[in-house]
Amino acid sequence: MKNYLNEKTGLWSWLSTLDHKRIGLLYLFSVLTFFFIGGIFALLLRLELFTVGETIMGPEAYNQIMTLHGVMMVFMVIIPGVPAIFGNFFLPLQIGAKDVAFPRLNLLSWYLLMTGALVAIVSVVTGGVDTGWTFYTPYSIRTDNGTIWVVVGAFIMGFSSILTGLNFIVTVHKLRAPGMGFFKMPLFVWGIYSTAVIQVLATPVLAITLLLLTLERMFGIGIFDPKLGGDPVLFQHFFWFYSHPAVYIMILPAMGIVSELMATFSRNNIFGYKAIAFSSVGIALVSFFVWGHHMFVSGQSDAANFLFSIITMLVGVPTAIKVFNWVSTMYKGSLSFETPFLYALGFIFVFLIGGMTGIVLATLALDVHVHDTYYVVAHFHYVMVGGTLFPLVGAIFYWFPKMFGKMYSELLGRTAFALIFLGFNVTFFPLFFAGTQGMPRRYYDYIKPYETLNQISTVGSWLISAGFLLVLIAIIHSLLKGKKAPDNPWDGRTLEWQTQSPPIHENFEKQPEVTRGPYER
């Protein structure tokens, strides 16, 4: 049976494809590879922190691995992550289009990501980089190692994100199926659309900041270097103007996936469709006004702290609305606990803890105590690993039948989830207490009182990596030996379930007509 996978074969057909579905799989392959490399770095870090004093490596090696873990996970895994893999694959399918608006631009975005990643990885052999993924000046100007490679790498990867965002905005505006108004679009498309708006508006400022940092390192232009009159806090303003909206680039598409999973596995129309749609856009817009909460103790004025703290509290409200609506979707539903749904429930539990600790960090007096401690590390892993990776893995299992035409094994899927969920909480929950006790982050070594908490956390990191390994095994197992998947295994209501799995190159035999809401039964 002809479909987009067996239509053309050979490496060149993949490397020069213009089909949004194949580009989605190219991203899936590269993002998962970067994820596992980043994960190994995380394991090394946790291993080093197992005991006081030197365990397996020296301070320079630890700082470089800490930076690489940060750079790879942020710029190569979670920012491209859900928008590039599932946005590329399922945005056209869910709005009934044949392809994204600019297919060539789409392929260019993938090559930009890979070039940027390659350039960033070259830094390992040219002296390594140990500035942390935030590149704060003047330290990032002072060290004479490979930092410039990572900065240029991130600069290139930024354009991959801009072009993907641009592509998706035009696709949503111009290529929707006839009859699909804005309020008949699935919530995943709303999530991808509001993420694209952030990608387009925030990433250029990162581009100029990293360009200035490169010029700073090459010619010492002194815009961010205090020795020449520059202001390092201004670098932080520019950096966080991008990096806070960037965390919403990471979470909004994942929230879109959770809306899909909730609706499909509760066999229920989503509760409060408009509320969820408007909160996605609301979060996207308010996220541009809150970056200062990363700089409460960085020498920012108290008046600016007042302003940023109050606006950050506003961002919490739409997030809370979404969680309440998801839980209400389960009310009077008919719930079946396949693996994707477990990831959605796991997301809600973990994101609740992440969200509430976020409120703690937005409160001025509390942030002074826990800023740059392990409380923050635990917080952002709860909202990034829990908030983005759980739905990403959930989406891999949810859309696996549609993408590859094969079913995964439910047993492997569920055990992998249990391992990941347990391992995640055992790894990161103790770190909240290390943080409130005052253990600073990015520390190669710590004083005795923090030892037991770190040991529990390291044991947890072995559990969670076993879980993610099991996910990989589940994927490979079902790619090879999976049973033939029906076109609509979960009785989903959105358009992608109405075409064959895996879909043909043109996605739909005939252009679908949209007459009802995305999740109406």
Place this chain on the structure above:
Amino acid sequence: MFAHSCMGANKKTGTAMIYIFIFLLLLPLSAFSSAFPSPATPISTEVDQMYYFIHVLSLGCGLLIVGAFILFAVLYRRKNNSQATATVHHNAWLEWTWSIIPFFIFMFMFAWGWLVYDKMRTPYKNALEIHVYGQMWNWDYVYKNGRKTAEALYVPVNTPVKLIMTSRDVIHSFYVPAFRIKQDVLPNRYTALWFKATRKGLFNIFCTEYCGTGHYSMLSKVHVMSLEDWEKWISTDPYEGLSMVEIGQKVFRGRCTACHQTTTQKMIGPGLAGIFGSVRHFEEQDSLTADENYIRESILNPSVRIVKDFPDQMTPFAGLLQEEEMTGLVEYIKSLKPEK
């Protein structure tokens, strides 16, 4: 139909999931009490009260929401394939309530946070002003009467203190967990911190802004003592009646332990035992035996000669050490012998 065949597995996994969630809910309760270093300033107790409030409130709301979805998970398990599902999918009243309530909770938290923060940031009148200098990987302190110290920040109890801080190279951050205060220390600029210690004792100082290889070892202590002891300490010459080697040891313990050990074991910098008289090999220059001038020069201006396979990371101490301290250090390093 595929969905039907996995019906059996549904019940077992549904209940298994519930046990996992409940276990994880008990996790926070168990380790709640030992959450904070015991408070040592009036502000700390206020900050702790706020912590307990927000964490208990979050736990309450968390239990409500997680409880709700566990309840739904149990009640609305899929029993058969044609189960009727909800007809109501929108309730404006409900949407408003769960927008307004979080809004007010968050605004309340913001207001409370701002009030305590404002109290934290308003300067005490006639506070004892002390200068704090951060440099790559140690802190040192200068008092108004010119008294310099590096091994600890000596502070009288129950007296307001104002720290005026600046950095000699990159951004550091002065953090005393017991006082719940933190402030970045920026080059070319002064930032300030205020506290009034109400308990005597030694409290850790950490650097919390990443500043390079020795970021983790940039530790120091706040030594809170009674007013009389402090007055006696501030007026006495720190090195009175000490031999040259003892002076050197005092200076070493204040400034050099971040990177150097007194054994032969390498840390960030080389171990200093048995250095004096040994032959040192350098990246560029030809090697020489370590004598007093070499030790003096590599303390005052280390980047002149870099020992093979060591990074050029040591910050110069030129202008920071008095003559007495300098000679003391040299004597102390000469006295370090490798353990047999």
Place this chain on the structure above:
Amino acid sequence: MNVKHHAAHHFRDASHEASASKLGLWIFLCTEILMFGGLFVAYAIYHNQYPEIFLAGSKFLDWKLGSLNTLVLLLSSFTMALSIYYAQKEKLTYSTMCLWITFLCGVIFMVVKYFEYSHKIHDGLLPGELFSHAGSENLGLYFSFYFSMTGLHGSHVLAGLALIFWLIIRSHKKHFGPGYVLPLECVGLFWHLVDLIWIYLFPLLYLVE
């Protein structure tokens, strides 16, 4: 003769493709504005903090060359717009000629920039710590802004020239006509934006009071 352009397979027709491409291009222009804007914001902040450095620095700039460059770029914008006008009127030779004039103006702009840069490098008016001009205290900060802003702008002018040259080739092959001017419009929009940025750069850098 109305040249037939077939729209890509996933668009309904040529006008659907045109509106999608223009929407995409305007979003790209918005990102360009945000990127240049970052530099303008940094300029504004440092101008307020160190007005004397910026005043002294701008004295070294030759405002006559600056205004010549502004006129050259305005003219190139004019001829770019005309090339679309003539293509729509099906006067294809005029359209190609206008493209050549736009290209030439762009080259003149870059040549003037080359002279300005070599003059400054020769005088030691370099950015940041490289500043080594005798007889004046460190104006490195001003020249960091001068070189980064005009450098980034110059790189965009070069990119514009390459695109215009590609248009000239296609114009010679008679690809454009009343029914199809999309590439002309898209490159035109980009070129006008480059001119727009110079309109702001000129007073900010050259005519500082």
Place this chain on the structure above:
Amino acid sequence: MSDHIVPFKTYFNVILVLIALTVVTVLVSLVDFGVFNLIISMGIATFKAALVLMYFMHLKYDDKSYLVIFLVGVFFLAIIFLFSSFDIITRVVEKSVL
């Protein structure tokens, strides 16, 4: 859209006005109005930019959403500038006491 043809005369008038305004900008800069200099030169530059946008870039004749996209970009620039300079202006400058 490509069907709307802007008459040659309009283009010609626009380029004349632009050149005239450039000359005015240069002349204004020679006279010292103090702080007004910046406001005047930015005002003229914005007017010239508006001319290029409206006529050369066809914003006057095209779909208004393009104008909205352009203004959103400028709006977020203003946000960076306002919030960052608000922080810089309201900073309390500490002094050394030694």
